[in-house]
Amino acid sequence: xxxxxxxxxxxxxxxxxxxxxxxxxxxxxxxxxxxxxxxxxxxxxxxxxxxxxxxxxxxxxxxxxxxxxxxxxxxxxxxxxxxxxxxx
Numbered sequence: 896x897x898x899x900x901x902x903x904x905x906x907x908x909x910x911x912x913x914x915x916x917x918x919x920x921x922x923x924x925x926x927x928x929x930x931x932x933x934x935x936x937x938x939x940x941x942x943x944x945x946x947x948x949x950x951x952x953x954x955x956x957x958x959x960x961x962x963x964x965x966x967x968x969x970x971x972x973x974x975x976x977x978x979x980x981x982x983x
Contacts, residue, residue, distance in 0.1 A: 900908075935943075942952055 939952060939956065943949060
């Protein structure tokens with residue numbers, strides 16, 4: 896049994912199927928890579944959403960990363976409230 900479709904209808908169906916397949920690849924392919932990225936800091940995300948220049952934000956982030964800790968080790972924060980109150 897042969898489907899009674901003209902050649903141009905078959906071409907349209909094939910092109911439509913190819914477009915759907917391409918759209919699926921475009922949406923699904925980068926999904927793992929996007930999910931593997933570390934989340935953006937809240938203040939940076941807010942600045943981007945407020946319309947600040949991304950290049951300016953990136954330069955400020957690079958400057959902050961270049962400064963780093965002042966000593967050979969990172970700063971230690973005391974998180975135990977009992978030790979903090981007895982030390983002060």
